[in-house]
Amino acid sequence: MSVILSLRLQSLNSKMDISAMQWRTVLLFFVFCSECACGQISYSIPEEMAIGSMIGNIAQDLGLDIKRLKSGKARIFSGESMEYVDLNRENGLLLIKEKIDRESLCAKLTPCALHLQIIMENPMELYSVTVEITDVNDNAPTFQKNEMRFDISESAMIGARFVLGKAADPDVGINGLRSYSLKPTDNFVLDKESGGEKNVEMILQKPLDREKESQITLTLTAFDGGESRLSGTMQIYITIMDANDNAPVFTQKVYKAAIIENAKKGTKLTRVSASDADEGSNGHVSYYISDAVDIFLADLFLVDQQSGEVTLNGLIDYEKSSIHQLDIQARDQGGLSDTCKLVYR
Ligand SMILES: [Ca+2]
Ligand SMILES: [Ca+2]
Ligand SMILES: [Ca+2]
Ligand SMILES: [Ca+2]
Known part of the structure; x- marks a missing residue:
């Protein structure tokens, strides 16, 4: 295994520009050869830090010489499609390269972390860096x-x-x-x-x-x-x-009408009126002479169903009685009603 590895590394080192795919191959070899990994470090930063912000000082924290970073062509490898982190070989600082949105990186997964590798050549060294991304309350429900x-x-x-x-x-x-x-x-x-x-x-x-x-x-x-x-x-x-929860209510309980002697059929006597607090048909009021009224008396009067106008429909025989009364009903279309009295003399 180690022979294959050294051959492979030699061939990689001979090329000036190593593609990401080749680095991935190198990493795969390191996974199988863990003794080649030289150290690891973790950082914790909040999401949404500005581009250029410092994550940490790799040189200091890993005890590396700046010269070694340069000569070893230290570089970062990450499995992410987006390169969020940059390494400045001049000063050994790990910097934000792209703003990190924890929500798009990890959704509801916690903890959320970027796993990076710092790779150096001549000789090959590998350091793993974990950058934990902590949540900031940057979204409202x-x-x-x-x-x-x-x-x-x-x-x-x-x-x-x-x-x-x-x-x-x-x-x-x-x-x-x-x-x-x-x-x-x-x-x-x-x-x-x-x-x-x-x-x-x-x-x-x-x-x-x-x-x-x-x-x-x-x-x-x-x-x-x-x-x-x-x-x-x-x-x-x-x-x-609306529900039909209100019955019609007459504006007066008793209406009075004076009928002159020999008043003719069709004489207007009074107008009764009821209101209903409901809406539409539940509040639409019609007027009737009460069913309880004696049929002969009921025939003497007419009530206009819509207007409540009461008119005389025959001749009144005052010999029988000098005072008379009639019940009039107001009904809504849901069947609720009120009754008033029409007193005439
Ligand atoms: Ca965010
Ligand atoms: Ca957030
Ligand atoms: Ca929130
Ligand atoms: Ca109602």
């Missing part, structure tokens, strides 16, 4: 979407759950995603069990009331745990859908 929209019925049950998605933070450890908050918390709260790797969910904790609030905007915030805590937000827009 972000949501896949900036906003979400929900249509939720005001009759939704307490405890109803809604999936909000999740945020991601490419940093690691404490600099990664830590917590969520949802504000305001009047109707909805975050499910404490959700989050992390799972989607965040919110739970309805107080009934909705479209009549009070028909639109709700919430802000979901994701935080990391870094020293300068970073955050990302998502807006949640909720449209509260």
Whole structure:
């Protein structure tokens, strides 16, 4: 093995310019011949250091003479496609050649390290250098979407759950995603069990009331745990859908009308009116003479279903009674109703 190695090295040394492929071959030989490795050293630096920043003094730390670095044509070999580190043979300093982004180098892998070899010729020497790249909190948590929209019925049950998605933070450890908050918390709260790797969910904790609030905007915030805590937000827009939870209400419980003697058919007596707080057909009110009213009395009057206008539909016989009353009903299209009295004399 050692004979093959020395032959191979001689042939390599004879060439002025040794390609990376050939260096790789040399390294492979060294892997099989570990006694040729002359030392190793480790450094730890934060990611994102500026180009030209010093990682360490190789000459000092490995006890090498500067002259030897030059005469041995000391150079760096790394398996990475990108050359992040440079060796200055003039002063023995290991320098940042390309900015190191820990996230693109190692993603979520920890620890993250560059494994380099410093190789010298005449005689061949090999030193291994490990540069650990520590994480910097340079990414805020972000949501896949900036906003979400929900249509939720005001009759939704307490405890109803809604999936909000999740945020991601490419940093690691404490600099990664830590917590969520949802504000305001009047109707909805975050499910404490959700989050992390799972989607965040919110739970309805107080009934909705479209009549009070028909639109709700919430802000979901994701935080990391870094020293300068970073955050990302998502807006949640909720449209509260109507339920028929309000009956019509007459503006008066009793309407009075004075009917002059011999009043003709078609005489306008009064106009009843009810309001309904609901929306659309749930709030659309129609007027009727109550079914409970005696049929002969009911025939004496007409109520316009839409306007609530009450008109005379026949002749009133005051001989029988001088005071009369009639029940009128207001109904919405969901079947809820209110009743008022029309008193006439
Ligand atoms: Ca980074
Ligand atoms: Ca980072
Ligand atoms: Ca972060
Ligand atoms: Ca309603």
